[in-house]
Amino acid sequence: MSGQSAATLRRESAASPLIKRVLSWGRYPKTAHHKVHKPAWNDQLPDILRDAAPGSLLPYGLGRSYGDSCLNAGRELIDCRRLNRILGFDESTGMVRCEGGVSLSDIIDVFLPKGWFLPVTPGTRFVTIGGAIANDVHGKNHHCAGTFGAHVRQIGLHRSNDGLVICNADENPDMLRATTGGLGLTGVVAWADIQLKRMAGPWIDAESIPFQSLNAFLDLSRDSNDRFEYTVAWLDCFAGKNPRGIFFRGNHAADHGKEFHPQRGPRLPFALPAWLLNRYSAKAFNTAYYRIHAAKKGAAVVPYDSFFYPLDSIRQWNLLYGRQGFLQYQCVIPEANLEAFEELLDRIAASGMGSFLGVLKQFGSAPPAGMLSFPRPGLTIALDFAMRGERTLKLMQSLDEIVQQSGGALYPAKDARMSPALFEASFPLWRDFVPYIDPKMSSSFWRRVTGAQ
Amino acid sequence: MTLTAHPTTSLPAVTPAPAMKRIIILGATSSIALEVQRQLAYQGCELLLVARSPQRLAELQVDLVVRGAQQVLTYCADLATIRQHAAVFEFARHSFPGFDTVLLAYGSMHNQKESEGSVDVLLEELRVNFVSATAILTPFAADLERRRTGCVAAITSVAGDRGRRSNYVYGSAKGALSLFLQGLRSRLHPAGVRVITIKPGPVQTAMTDHLPNSARFADPEQVARDIVGALERRSPDVLYTPRVWRYIMTAVQQIPETIFKRLSF
Numbered sequence: 001m002s003g004q005s006a007a008t009l010r011r012e013s014a015a016s017p018l019i020k021r022v023l024s025w026g027r028y029p030k031t032a033h034h035k036v037h038k039p040a041w042n043d044q045l046p047d048i049l050r051d052a053a054p055g056s057l058l059p060y061g062l063g064r065s066y067g068d069s070c071l072n073a074g075r076e077l078i079d080c081r082r083l084n085r086i087l088g089f090d091e092s093t094g095m096v097r098c099e100g101g102v103s104l105s106d107i108i109d110v111f112l113p114k115g116w117f118l119p120v121t122p123g124t125r126f127v128t129i130g131g132a133i134a135n136d137v138h139g140k141n142h143h144c145a146g147t148f149g150a151h152v153r154q155i156g157l158h159r160s161n162d163g164l165v166i167c168n169a170d171e172n173p174d175m176l177r178a179t180t181g182g183l184g185l186t187g188v189v190a191w192a193d194i195q196l197k198r199m200a201g202p203w204i205d206a207e208s209i210p211f212q213s214l215n216a217f218l219d220l221s222r223d224s225n226d227r228f229e230y231t232v233a234w235l236d237c238f239a240g241k242n243p244r245g246i247f248f249r250g251n252h253a254a255d256h257g258k259e260f261h262p263q264r265g266p267r268l269p270f271a272l273p274a275w276l277l278n279r280y281s282a283k284a285f286n287t288a289y290y291r292i293h294a295a296k297k298g299a300a301v302v303p304y305d306s307f308f309y310p311l312d313s314i315r316q317w318n319l320l321y322g323r324q325g326f327l328q329y330q331c332v333i334p335e336a337n338l339e340a341f342e343e344l345l346d347r348i349a350a351s352g353m354g355s356f357l358g359v360l361k362q363f364g365s366a367p368p369a370g371m372l373s374f375p376r377p378g379l380t381i382a383l384d385f386a387m388r389g390e391r392t393l394k395l396m397q398s399l400d401e402i403v404q405q406s407g408g409a410l411y412p413a414k415d416a417r418m419s420p421a422l423f424e425a426s427f428p429l430w431r432d433f434v435p436y437i438d439p440k441m442s443s444s445f446w447r448r449v450t451g452a453q
Numbered sequence: 454m455t456l457t458a459h460p461t462t463s464l465p466a467v468t469p470a471p472a473m474k475r476i477i478i479l480g481a482t483s484s485i486a487l488e489v490q491r492q493l494a495y496q497g498c499e500l501l502l503v504a505r506s507p508q509r510l511a512e513l514q515v516d517l518v519v520r521g522a523q524q525v526l527t528y529c530a531d532l533a534t535i536r537q538h539a540a541v542f543e544f545a546r547h548s549f550p551g552f553d554t555v556l557l558a559y560g561s562m563h564n565q566k567e568s569e570g571s572v573d574v575l576l577e578e579l580r581v582n583f584v585s586a587t588a589i590l591t592p593f594a595a596d597l598e599r600r601r602t603g604c605v606a607a608i609t610s611v612a613g614d615r616g617r618r619s620n621y622v623y624g625s626a627k628g629a630l631s632l633f634l635q636g637l638r639s640r641l642h643p644a645g646v647r648v649i650t651i652k653p654g655p656v657q658t659a660m661t662d663h664l665p666n667s668a669r670f671a672d673p674e675q676v677a678r679d680i681v682g683a684l685e686r687r688s689p690d691v692l693y694t695p696r697v698w699r700y701i702m703t704a705v706q707q708i709p710e711t712i713f714k715r716l717s718f
Contacts, residue, residue, distance in 0.1 A: 042512075043508060086520065
């Protein structure tokens with residue numbers, strides 16, 4: 001083998017101005033990168049970190065952040081997907097140590113047959129452990145389990161100036177809190193210890209209930225949060241302040257021996273023409289979705305993958321929005337300001353620009369696991385908007401005003417355009433986070449919202 | 454809406470494949486080997502991994518055991534150094550007896566231009582990809598022949614099917630290895646030992662990251678699936694992966710030399 005000469009070659013090619021186009025999940029903005037490092041082993045990280053210029057690097061996982069928080073335009077990325085080994089597992093406790101590039105999908109495939117499941121999972125299984133930590137992701141069980149970061153016991157963090165830093169409740173607890181939700185800026189997650197949870201089998205006792213107003217949703221949510229581990233709602237965003245929607249709730253089902261077949265979905269091969277997704281087709285989809293689910297309301301035992309990851313069944317669904325891509329808007333608004341939330345829904349409905357992915361959830365009151373964690377008590381809504389230039393951005397700005405006035409916040413993992421003022425309002429502690437940033441790290445998002453160089 | 458079927462990763466198979474049980478991987482930390490080992494682990498195989506870095510081998514060992522491998526042994530050796538080969542073979546014979554498959558997965562690809570200017574680089578390229586490969590395979594082949602069982606598989610390359618201006622040193626080493634395997638196959642056939650020549654097209658690996666267009670190269674996971682499939686079945690003798698490369702290389706081999714010598718790829 002000639003690893004050394006190959007390494008020499010890679011270093012030489014670094015000198016040439018290779019432009020690598022790397023996109024986030026929203027496919028907006030379109031950015032070029034100077035270089036993408038692809039380490040396959042943790043022992044390669046110190047060299048990459050040492051050789052880089054200040055502010056030039058950002059770890060990148062499966063690129064499921066929607067906007068620019070996983071991008072580093074004009075600079076370099078460390079693609080961590082090859083750092084995907086499981087480094088240890090304690091069968092008696094369910095504690096797993098894995099490298100930062102291991103995907104949640106991989107964790108499920110390996111540990112579900114052993115009777116363990118993710119303590120918290122977002123709406124897609126195609127994110128890395130490093131990404132789940134960096135965005136302190138949440139899921140349908142936020143009201144009882146908190147965020148992903150609450151289940152991370154320990155992190156081994158590669159930093160350019162002080163090597164591998166072990167972070168846990170006793171050692172470097174501040175660095176653990178900074179790295180959780182730290183947008184990849186504090187260093188590269190070499191490995192993390194995650195506490196998995198026991199799960200009887202791949203089945204969920206699920207229930208779907210139609211609702212026709214925001215208050216009806218809140219009643220359902222409050223009533224369900226004590227009894228159901230998972231709650232979330234889909235919302236017809238064309239309906240305005242009295243939205244109709246479907247409330248989903250569920251618990252893990254006892255294993256009843258039914259044969260389980262993982263879902264195998266189709267894949268979108270290329271970006272669809274932008275005109276396919278217009279206000280009429282989106283409206284028709286929402287109506288159909290509501291009617292179908294309202295008609296089959298009630299309880300059912302469903303496989304975990306269709307309950308947690310309905311969208312994963314269509315690979316590359318982000319291509320639905322055409323070549324210009326799309327923006328997602330996810331905010332949280334305190335429940336005391338319900339009128340503000342209604343106003344937000346009104347503006348979205350009036351714009352006619354919403355699409356079919358309106359997701360509504362009542363966050364729990366767990367204290368944030370990280371300095372820049374997004375989830376906080378209140379109502380959160382996530383909505384997609386096809387990128388149609390200025391008018392899309394204008395609508396989102398007008399939504400920003402409501403969020404800011406109501407004391408709410410916007411989710412960096414979904415954002416490609418929030419103003420520095422809204423970021424400051426959403427994360428008033430961000431200046432306390434700055435000392436923990438690795439001097440070699442930066443991101444498009446961070447430069448945009450803080451003016452950092 | 455055009456939708457194409459796409460195979461998704463499924464839950465690991467629960468039943469171990471009976472056909473192969475004890476597999477030796479020479480060059481266990483190469484990109485393609487990593488994917489092959491993972492899929493073999495899901496099937497509950499026993500593995501002996503040979504590579505240079507003790508730390509990387511230790512990480513791999515844990516990973517593959519958690520993923521389902523029955524047993525994972527490791528042995529540290531630099532396979533490009535032929536005098537270390539005897540120890541590798543002895544370790545396999547004593548600590549991993551009854552192995553039934555040997556997969557050679559290491560290789561190197563220098564910059565072609567370097568080997569045009571330096572005989573040292575040229576010889577190193579031939580030594581790693583051809584000379585050392587034939588040297589390490591020889592004792593293993595003899596052992597399997599004596600036991601009249603098993604399978605020898607080696608990763609060569611489509612680059613070995615025709616000498617190209619841009620990559621003929623690597624290509625000639627891999628092409629020579631393919632010829633060696635062809636002869637070995639014929640020799641071992643009476644003993645019932647299979648020899649598989651694996652010819653991947655360009656794959657996204659650490660070896661090719663620096664090449665232009667590497668983002669369009671084949672996914673190592675797909676290539677590994679083809680390799681594991683070939684190890685399980687009785688055919689083919691020569692595996693092109695992804696399969697389209699069989700047809701591409703058939704066409705490339707038809708181009709007359711008088712035209713081919715003018716092509717710059």
